[in-house]
Amino acid sequence: MCEFCHRHGEGKKWYLQAQNYSEDLLSDLTRRRFIQGFIGDPEYFRQALSQLDRLRRLPSYIRAVINPVLVKRQKRLHYGQVVPIEELERIFDFVNSVTRLPCLCRQTTVGREQRHCYALSMVPHERSRLLEVVRSVDSSYLTGPDTSGLEALSKDQALASLRLIERKGLCHTVWTFVTPFIGSICNCDRSDCIAMRATFNMDYPMMFPAEYVAEINPDLCNGCRQCMRVCQFGAMGYGVAHERVVIDPRRCYGCGICRASCSEDAIVLHERSSVPLAAHAW
Numbered sequence: 001m002c003e004f005c006h007r008h009g010e011g012k013k014w015y016l017q018a019q020n021y022s023e024d025l026l027s028d029l030t031r032r033r034f035i036q037g038f039i040g041d042p043e044y045f046r047q048a049l050s051q052l053d054r055l056r057r058l059p060s061y062i063r064a065v066i067n068p069v070l071v072k073r074q075k076r077l078h079y080g081q082v083v084p085i086e087e088l089e090r091i092f093d094f095v096n097s098v099t100r101l102p103c104l105c106r107q108t109t110v111g112r113e114q115r116h117c118y119a120l121s122m123v124p125h126e127r128s129r130l131l132e133v134v135r136s137v138d139s140s141y142l143t144g145p146d147t148s149g150l151e152a153l154s155k156d157q158a159l160a161s162l163r164l165i166e167r168k169g170l171c172h173t174v175w176t177f178v179t180p181f182i183g184s185i186c187n188c189d190r191s192d193c194i195a196m197r198a199t200f201n202m203d204y205p206m207m208f209p210a211e212y213v214a215e216i217n218p219d220l221c222n223g224c225r226q227c228m229r230v231c232q233f234g235a236m237g238y239g240v241a242h243e244r245v246v247i248d249p250r251r252c253y254g255c256g257i258c259r260a261s262c263s264e265d266a267i268v269l270h271e272r273s274s275v276p277l278a279a280h281a282w
C-alpha cells in the first residue's frame, strides 16, 4: 500500500475512503483558496513549468538535496496516484457528481483546451461546493480557463468517456487539493502532463503508481505488441525467443491501459502487494 493509504486510508486504499471527498474537507478556507488559485490563475501552471525547467538544469547533487523537500511539500498540497478504471467505477459509487473540465496542464503545455479533467463531489451537481468554487473563479479571474461550459456527467457517461480516453492511451489519475481531499480525476500522458514530466524526467515524483501491477498470460498472448505501443512507463519488453511480450513488475505503474488495447484479453491486473517484486516499488 502507498504512503497515503497508511496515512489517509487507515491501511485501506485511501482513494476509496468517502471522507477524502467530503464537503467538510472542502469547507476549509485554505483549501478553497488553494483550489481557486490553482484553477483560476494560468500563471500558476506557467510558473510551475518554468520552475521545473530550472530544476532540471541544476547539477544532480543539488537536485538530490532540493527534490525531497519539494516532493514533501507537493505531497501536502497536490499529489496524485494512478488508478485503473475499475477503481474509478468504485469511486463513482459514492461520488454522485462528476463534472468534465478543461485540463489545466494541456492548456499550458499544448496551448488549447482538452477536456480531460473530471471534478468530483459527493453532493448533486447543483449543490456541489466544489462547483461553487470553480464558478467563483470563473467570474473573478477573467484570464483563467473557460469553465463556462462545465459538463455534468452521469456515472455511466463518465465511465464511457473515460473508457474512450483509455483507448487513446491516457492513464487515469486521482489528485488531491491540499491532501487528503480528492477533487479530481485526470488523464495523463508523458508529453503533455506536467506531473508526468516531473515524475519521469526530473526525479521529482508527483504521483504514486497504482495499487496494482499487470501480468500477461503467455498462453493467450499472440505477440502482436499492440500493448507496448500504449505503455507510457517503459514496463514492457518483447521476448524474441518466445515471441511474446513480458512486463517488468518493478516498472509497471498498474494503469491497465495495456489491458484495454489487448484484443486477446491476455492482460490482468494483480494487487501490487501480492507481487513480491513490485510490492515495495513506490
Ligand code: SF4
Pocket: 216, 220, 221, 222, 223, 224, 225, 226, 227, 228, 244, 245, 261, 262, 263, 264, 265, 266, 267
Ligand atoms: S496486445 Fe495482448 S496479444 Fe498483443 S502482445 Fe500485448 S498482451 Fe500479447
Ligand code: SF4
Pocket: 213, 214, 230, 231, 232, 233, 234, 235, 236, 247, 251, 252, 253, 254, 255, 256, 257, 258, 259
Ligand atoms: S505494463 Fe503496467 S504501466 Fe505499462 S500500460 Fe500496462 S499496466 Fe500500465
